[in-house]
Amino acid sequence: xxxxxxxxxxxxxxxxxxxxMMDEAGIAYEDVGTDxxxxxxxxxxxxxxxxxxxxxxxxxGILVCGTGIGMSISANKVSGIRCALVHDIxxxxxxxxxxxxxxxAMGERIVGPGLAREIASVWLQTDYEGGRHARRVExxxxxEQ
Numbered sequence: 001x002x003x004x005x006x007x008x009x010x011x012x013x014x015x016x017x018x019x020x021m022m023d024e025a026g027i028a029y030e031d032v033g034t035d036x037x038x039x040x041x042x043x044x045x046x047x048x049x050x051x052x053x054x055x056x057x058x059x060x061g062i063l064v065c066g067t068g069i070g071m072s073i074s075a076n077k078v079s080g081i082r083c084a085l086v087h088d089i090x091x092x093x094x095x096x097x098x099x100x101x102x103x104x105a106m107g108e109r110i111v112g113p114g115l116a117r118e119i120a121s122v123w124l125q126t127d128y129e130g131g132r133h134a135r136r137v138e139x140x141x142x143x144e145q
């Protein structure tokens with residue numbers, strides 16, 4: 001699995017926690033986020049992550065900003081993206097199993113580092129169930145047309 005991760009300044013520290021977790025777990029990733037805490041605009045980081053995930057250049061994406069809201073809204077503007085804003089482990093698992101989410105968004109001002117590591121880990125390890133959920137995901141994706 002190859003993951004693309006990005007953050008703005010408000011998600012920089014949490015992004016570093018998540019990349020450390022992926023290093024420890026041996027998960028391949030590319031960091032396209034900002035490299036510090038100087039103010040930047042979150043859509044500038046959400047767009048390349050979403051476009052590469054939608055194009056199949058990477059398997060999944062992770063986006064982090066202050067709340068995760070701006071990143072998730074921006075990513076979901078790209079056709080083919082199912083970005084889920086997640087702040088708990090149950091939702092991380094459910095959005096993979098039921099919605100086949102391909103991008104995870106989190107907020108550094110909302111989720112602490114330990115929980116963020118757990119959320120990202122569960123989200124990355126959880127497979128899509130398909131089955132009864134496939135019809136719903138297809139209907140959701142048809143809304144783009």
